[in-house]
Amino acid sequence: MARRTRHMLSDYLTLRRRSSLPVWADIAWRVLFVLGLIGTAVAVHWFDRNGLQDSYDGDVSFLDVIYFTMISITTTGYGDIAPVTERARMFDALVVTPIRIFVVLIFVGTAYNFVLKRTWDNWRMKLIQGNLHDHIVIAGFGTSGKEAVQELIARGTNPEDIVVIDPYDEALAAAEQLGCAVINGDATRDVVLLDVKISRARSMIVSAGRDDTSILIVLTARHLAYHLPISVSVKAADNELLARQAGATTVINPVSFAGLLLAGSCEGAKISDYLSDLASATGRVKLVQREVEQDEVGMAMNDVVKDGLGVRIYRGNDVYGFWEPQVQKLEEKDVIVEIIPGNGAPAESDEEKAATS
Template sequence: MSRRPPIFQVPRFAPLRRKSALPIWFSLLLRVLFALGLIAIALAVHWFDRGGLQDNIDGHVSFTDVLYFTMITVTTVGFGDIVPVTDRARMFDTFVVTPIRLFVWLIFLGTAYDFIFKRTWEKWRMSRIQRNLHGHIVVTGFGTSGSEAVRELIARGTLPHEIVVIDGRNAAITEAEDMGISVLEGDSTRNATLEAVHVERARAMIVSAGRDDTSILIVLTARRLAPDLPISVVIRSEDNEALARQAGATTVINPVSFSGLLLAGSTHGPHIAEYLADLAATDGRVALRERPATTDDIGKALSEIATGLGVRVYRDGIPHGFWEGEAGRIEPGDIIVEIVPGRGRSRR
């Protein structure tokens, strides 16, 4: 079977990252101490080599003059009242004090950026993204199932910025962010987290938390905030499928059971599992499509529709197969499930 090309490529160099355990104030203190250390080096050398300095005011260079000269030289280019007059003092100012000046300015500018401008910019940017969230797809859990679902959504034409991923793991959030997806690092079982992504304005939600109890709790939380939201959830234990539906899940998917179906089907014919994979994948020769009945469909039998091969019709939420009498006449409000040509090529 042909493999679908990846949506994104992992960079050749991916450094390990770990969130710093140090508080923000300690990081700020380290920067200040480093800047003071650089200034202290310049001050010490200027003091020991004060004979190379000339005070144009009173002709005497005191410690106060050295401190003043060091601070003025490090922060600016000096005022000319105290100047280096020996070659050694001038070379020190050229090759040591000037780099120290640049480092000190970079430290303070970087600190201002990190603690003021960057945080303000990110806060404004996130609030703007939140305000514009509407008709998006919320994916809680970016593990194996969640990440594959996101890739499939993008392959089916969903724009990355229309997807919001929630996960508590920094590595998963980084991976999703690299795909151009809006991300939120947090706990999806909490009301505040789902409210932050405006789950009530989403068009669909995918829950793949990795644990059935966590997934069911997320469904309960989301259903309370968005009573009409279509919610698809991955449940790994058959005993928990009914609980997920009672919690409010619209669609319950058991990957273990589905894998078993594919394996069992393959024993009855080598092409059954391949055809089922064709139906599910974006790059298959055939694809399943669900749509509401149109005026052209009304009154026709399910087998007579012109847009594809009708296999099931939903009427008042009840499914009817193409062989049943209810599928002999399509009525207004019916939902049709049909098989249509896919965009892929023949699999070998």
């Protein structure tokens, strides 16, 4: 992955909105503003032409005024035409000099915005794209998307391996602070997902804030990357089936999950506490899954789970719990779900390690 670049946010914040002007109109008003400044200087020089002296022929024509104005604004002048009265000199010092500065800044700013910055951004984007392999794409960096990124990082995922798509600059700035690559765009569009190299991604998390938008993102991603594991968050239970039909591998309903925690708390506060612990990498325990290795085929699940507790296996579309006979003989491509110590678990002492060995 490309080296991570962290951006420090300024303490000075301003209310801003993206310009609705097209590029040509943005350039046009800058050109008109420059012409207006130059026209003002030409007009004043023409009406005060008696304050100018032409060392060539002694006569200051309108073309001489235009010539003098232009070289005064763009250069320091050649000396063939010069202001000789105090009023003309003060006008050049107090008006023409600021106009010269404004014109230079406008041209430099235009060149930066429409040439240098775009060229630099395109080069950086190509560099990052070239290094995007086996990454995780996050579509939507709202509350759920941000929590997902923070949890991924807590579980050991390198922030450089995370790409965030969001249409809001504030959300992208927060994602950049975490070290993620970001792109301002609409994840329902093919071109945006192609820009983040969706076909080379490891997985995708969709949390757009609206069920219809999230399902459309899943549809778009699925037709671009048929193999990609996609997890999506939906709020309405009726939309869970639609999300799966759109191609989502995993559908999460945060409202339903919150209901499970609330119901569990009625049976005892420790139950909901343990469920929350399982869901977080910072807890004392966490859930993980892995495929059965070749040398584990034919063995019992409890015999191959060394550092934790095996709770179930997935065999194709079937699910078997730890109490069922199918887990006593593992097969190829079985997926084991285990409970292992989390990041918040106390470290094992030397005596405990020796006793275990």
